[in-house]
Amino acid sequence: MPFSDLESRKFKNISVANLAFPPRQGGYSKGHDTREQILSSALHLLVEEGYSALSMRRIASVCGLKIGNLTYHFATREELIRALLDALIRAYEIEFDAILQFTDETPEERLAEICGLVLEDIRTKRTTHVFPELWALGNHDPFVLERVQELYTRARRSLLEIIEELRPDLATQDREDLALFISASMEGLTVFAGYEKPFEKRMDQLEAIAIQSFLRIVATYRIE
Template structure:
């Protein structure tokens, strides 16, 4: 089954002109370079000018594709963080699996991402930037809010007796604990040695909590 994003991408590949495809490819190259600099040098050193310099193009050329530094940052966060939530929404809607299977799949994929040190670094820089940039902060709140909504909906499907507030509390606890694991793994490698056991233990703990209500 193809997702809406997959179908849109497939349609674009069939119908877009060579010029349109080249433009999309250029934007993707800019976003990849921007993300690399964002992680390598930190949010405080980030600017569209530095991205343009890294790519060997003029600032005006970069702005032609991505607009302001703020627009570039938002595009980068969509590509590197929001994409995960889009995948989670697709999993949550896959009725070929039971609600519990869907919930486990979402959690496992999110925890796998938490194990990636690059994703951790990108997330840390994004959160730090959000402290100083309201637009970025609002966008990150929307992304994480949607993730909690996906979890909360799945939790209520697993245990229909749960109230909405209770399922939202459980969703927030699970999401925040995954983020905490992301921090510990990045800073001290806490997950790497016992990754499978950590995943199994946390899943068991959360499922017991949800089933018990």
């Protein structure tokens, strides 16, 4: 199906939640609420002020908690950041998994849905501010680098599943390379056409170019 027939499909009406938390397994409800409040406040700080603002004292202050109450829920800053990024990627996984369940659609349509969802999400303030910040930090902070690599590995799983369905003839490494290329190509648009970036107004056209290109390369890719 040509991309012109996909332009009004489901991803135009889907938005990724800021964070997604695991189902509650009983226990004290207020404790769950507090953890979720802490992580939501940490995300707000990350978006509005950057990673350097994510000190335990600053997060506690924003939440209206004493530092001892904060460390009861997250003993260290690293533990809090790990939980924050986990909740962030889980929000994407929920939407990706929903698209994979579109059994009335072809793999090509589902690939277009997932890529369209990601490209639409790039236009949000949250994504434009958070992810480039994490990329830069990963150059100097091994902990952040490891978390970011884990985040993108999880995000590529849905792409890999569809590529495997479309191209069972390819070796596993070739399918992984295609998924990595597609993911990297989409993320690279963030600094050019993301929220308040120079080419934000051209994002519809860039989105069309990207999805047409991804569909074509998956269909025709050959190792020479």
